[in-house]
Amino acid sequence: MTRIEMLAVGKELLIGRTLNTNANWVGARLAKLGSMLKEVTTVDDDLGEISAAFKGALERSPEFLVVVGGLGPTPDDMTLKGLAQGIGVRLVLSEAALELILEHYSARGMEGVELTPARRKIAMLPAGAEPLPNDVGTAPGVRLVLGPTVVYSLPGVPAEMRSIFTKSAEPEIRRVLGKLYRSYEKMKVEGVPESSLAPVISEELKRHPGAYIKSHPRGAREGVSSIELDVAVVGPDRESAAREGDQIAEAMARKVENLGGVVKSGRRPHQAGE
Amino acid sequence: MTRIEMLAVGKELLIGRTLNTNANWVGARLAKLGSMLKEVTTVDDDLGEISAAFKGALERSPEFLVVVGGLGPTPDDMTLKGLAQGIGVRLVLSEAALELILEHYSARGMEGVELTPARRKIAMLPAGAEPLPNDVGTAPGVRLVLGPTVVYSLPGVPAEMRSIFTKSAEPEIRRVLGKLYRSYEKMKVEGVPESSLAPVISEELKRHPGAYIKSHPRGAREGVSSIELDVAVVGPDRESAAREGDQIAEAMARKVENLGGVVKSGRRPHQAGE
Numbered sequence: 001m002t003r004i005e006m007l008a009v010g011k012e013l014l015i016g017r018t019l020n021t022n023a024n025w026v027g028a029r030l031a032k033l034g035s036m037l038k039e040v041t042t043v044d045d046d047l048g049e050i051s052a053a054f055k056g057a058l059e060r061s062p063e064f065l066v067v068v069g070g071l072g073p074t075p076d077d078m079t080l081k082g083l084a085q086g087i088g089v090r091l092v093l094s095e096a097a098l099e100l101i102l103e104h105y106s107a108r109g110m111e112g113v114e115l116t117p118a119r120r121k122i123a124m125l126p127a128g129a130e131p132l133p134n135d136v137g138t139a140p141g142v143r144l145v146l147g148p149t150v151v152y153s154l155p156g157v158p159a160e161m162r163s164i165f166t167k168s169a170e171p172e173i174r175r176v177l178g179k180l181y182r183s184y185e186k187m188k189v190e191g192v193p194e195s196s197l198a199p200v201i202s203e204e205l206k207r208h209p210g211a212y213i214k215s216h217p218r219g220a221r222e223g224v225s226s227i228e229l230d231v232a233v234v235g236p237d238r239e240s241a242a243r244e245g246d247q248i249a250e251a252m253a254r255k256v257e258n259l260g261g262v263v264k265s266g267r268r269p270h271q272a273g274e
Numbered sequence: 275m276t277r278i279e280m281l282a283v284g285k286e287l288l289i290g291r292t293l294n295t296n297a298n299w300v301g302a303r304l305a306k307l308g309s310m311l312k313e314v315t316t317v318d319d320d321l322g323e324i325s326a327a328f329k330g331a332l333e334r335s336p337e338f339l340v341v342v343g344g345l346g347p348t349p350d351d352m353t354l355k356g357l358a359q360g361i362g363v364r365l366v367l368s369e370a371a372l373e374l375i376l377e378h379y380s381a382r383g384m385e386g387v388e389l390t391p392a393r394r395k396i397a398m399l400p401a402g403a404e405p406l407p408n409d410v411g412t413a414p415g416v417r418l419v420l421g422p423t424v425v426y427s428l429p430g431v432p433a434e435m436r437s438i439f440t441k442s443a444e445p446e447i448r449r450v451l452g453k454l455y456r457s458y459e460k461m462k463v464e465g466v467p468e469s470s471l472a473p474v475i476s477e478e479l480k481r482h483p484g485a486y487i488k489s490h491p492r493g494a495r496e497g498v499s500s501i502e503l504d505v506a507v508v509g510p511d512r513e514s515a516a517r518e519g520d521q522i523a524e525a526m527a528r529k530v531e532n533l534g535g536v537v538k539s540g541r542r543p544h545q546a547g548e
Contacts, residue, residue, distance in 0.1 A: 011488065014311040016302020017504070019293050023316070028290020037288040039323065040316040042297070045488075049313065056330065073469040074489050075476045118472035137491070138469070157491060195347040195412070198392035202349045214285065214319075215348050217411070217431060230291070 002035055002177055003062040007053055008042040009069040009079050010156055022068050022161050029165070033173070034180030034234045038062070045070060050082025058086075061148050064173055066165070069156030071139040073118035079153060080142065084126040087146060097123040097131035100140045129153075132168040136160045141168060181238045183245035187229040187252065189215075192261035194227055200255045208248055210234065276309055276451055277336040281327055282316040283343040283353045284430055296342050296435050303439070307447070308454030308508045312336070319344060324356025332360070335422050338447055340439070343430030345413040347392035353427060354416065358400040361420060371397040371405035374414045403427075406442040410434045415442060455512045457519035461503040461526065463489075466535035468501055474529045482522055484508065 006026060012018040020042060027037045041057060043049040050070070057065050070079030084091050098115075101123055105113040113119070122139045125131060132141035134155065141164035142153040152169045154161045189197065194217050201213050212232040219226060231248050235241030253263045280300060286292040294316060301311045315331060317323040324344070331339050344353030358365050372389075375397055379387040387393070396413045399405060406415030408429065415438040416427040426443045428435045463471065468491050475487050486506040493500060505522050509515030527537045 011310070011486065012490065012504075013297075014301050014314065015305040015506075016298045016300075019295065019298050021293065023287075024290045024293050026290075027288050031289040036285070036318075038318055039327070040288065040314075042311075042314040042316075044310075044312055053313070072472075072489075072491070074472040075479060076488055116469060116473075118469040121472075122469075159493075195390060195392040198346075198348040198395075199390075205349060212285065214350055215346075216286065217346070219433075230286075232289075 001038075002064070003038050003060065004030060004035060004064045004066070004173070005057050005060065005062040006037050006040045007050075007057055007065060007067045008040060008156075009045060009050055009067065009082070010042075011045050011076070013042050013069075014044055022156065022158060025158070025162060026066055026068075026165065029170070030173070031182065031232075033170075033177050034182045035173075035177055045076040045078060047078055047082050047085060050079060051086035054083050054086035058146060058149055063148065063150065063176055064169070065149050065151045066169065067151060067153040068161055071122060071142075071153065071155045073122055073139075077121075080124065080126055083144070083151070083153060087126070089127040091124040092127050093120070094123050094125045094129070094131055097125055097140050100131055100133055101138060104134070104138050132164050134160055134164055135167070136163045143168065180234050180236065181241045183233050183235075183241040185231045185245050185249045187231065187249060188264040189227040189229050189256050190262045190264050191224050192227070192256055192259045193225050196259055197227060197229075197256070200252065200259070203255075204248055204251055207251075208233070208244060211244065211248055213248065213252070275312075276338070277312050277334065278304060278309060278338045278340070278447070279331050279334065279336040280311050280314045281324075281331055281339060281341045282314060282430075283319060283324055283341065283356070284316075285319050285350070287316050287343075288318055296430065296432060299432070299436060300340055300342075300439065303444070304447070305456065305506075307444075307451050308456045309447075309451050319350040319352060321352055321356050321359060324353060325360035328357050328360035332420060332423055337422065337424065337450055338443070339423050339425045340443065341425060341427040342435055345396060345416075345427065345429045347396055347413075351395075354398065354400055357418070357425070357427060361400070363401040365398040366401050367394070368397055368399045368403070368405055371399055371414050374405055374407055375412060378408070378412050406438050408434055408438055409441070410437045417442065454508050454510065455515045457507050457509075457515040459505045459519050459523045461505065461523060462538040463501045463503050463530050464536045464538050465498050466501070466530055466533045467499050470533055471501060471503075471530070474526065474533070477529075478522055478525055481525075482507070482518060485518065485522055487522065487526070 023040045041053045043053045070077045129142045129144040134140050137160040139155050144151040154164050214230045216228040233241050233245040297314045315327045317327045344351045403416045403418040408414050411434040413429050418425040428438050488504045490502040507515050507519040
């Protein structure tokens, strides 16, 4: 399986100020393509922390590493410096990045804006990196190839991250993933405690070793336990993924009923990546 | 500074199904005590991934490592096995854990419930660990001391995680942190681009090296840029933290006005841990 990781940078994620919705969004996006994030590391705005976490992620040789946050002009935006430090290269002024920044300002009627040190800072990329256009904000994204790993460094502002990810990262990731299809069914099981459902899931996983079957306990209402059950299958074509997903869902429903439980809500229509 | 890390386990966090609200909650809770999470690692329900991430976290010698998720009875709940594998110990049946589990059932009128393998599984702890009572759900939390690090392994269900964290982990963390107070002010700056605010923040951080001053761009409305500015200070007593926070906020407001901007919303009343 293609390994894709995220490195999220920002104190706001560590002090409970901001939920890491970026990790969620990228994870969901990759799941639609039949893949997922395999690991997410979140670190503080701190050079040592960023460079150590970056080195750590590269040692796991992911095919893709999506770094998010810390590309802005303020002093605590130090992601690119941290990445450069982690791989022992310098930050160099990228003419291509500078051009993208000046285009950004002139498109907003700020032609000839002063190139202050703060604005110049966001054009300083690790040696060997290329800038990625940002249609939403000022700071360009950054693409960097390091051995087996393609690194994308994207701004933390969600609209900017999503725009650059969709336009620049996703097409390349899709090419590597090839064509995979995913079926996803969500069931609601009532009246069976999770500890009784566990052996049933084990059985079904033995029959379908590549499948994802996971129970999420949702507490009990009036003494009746409620569990959400996810069933996901990835396959080489839409039909085989859907067929295997259906088989599992039907077998699970039958077994839940044998345990005296009820499968409450129906299944979702299939979601599939393309 | 006391280093506190989190290791979150669960595929649902990596495929965009579930937001990591647990990391957010623990981060906010620690921030109130004048500390923070220094790193959060999120990994898949996979033995190799869990044990590698656990070893990696221990190598950074945090004082506390809060592991969340994967304590339930289902086959993909494998956190304790992963931790045990990471440190080279066995899982052993904990009589104390078994007692907590049986108490849980009998308190719910299920006296003499059958000890199925799935129920027995949640009483298997890494050798040397002690169980922590769970007032909300079935699976006990786990406490484990490894060299300089106290490890808490807590269930992923938010209500259970919060309950065990508050009752068992927080008192111990508080003792180590000692008494620290935090002032926090949130300002809204309009009419100054972030790249112009950056040097002002740098100046103020030079004057107050321990402070946290961070800008969060919130886009522009009708051509006027809007930025949220956080100012946080930690001090040995409530008054000195508040005083330093006030000084910074006032200096920032004055400088924003000199740049032609406006500080829109007032400041929040101080939050302080105790």
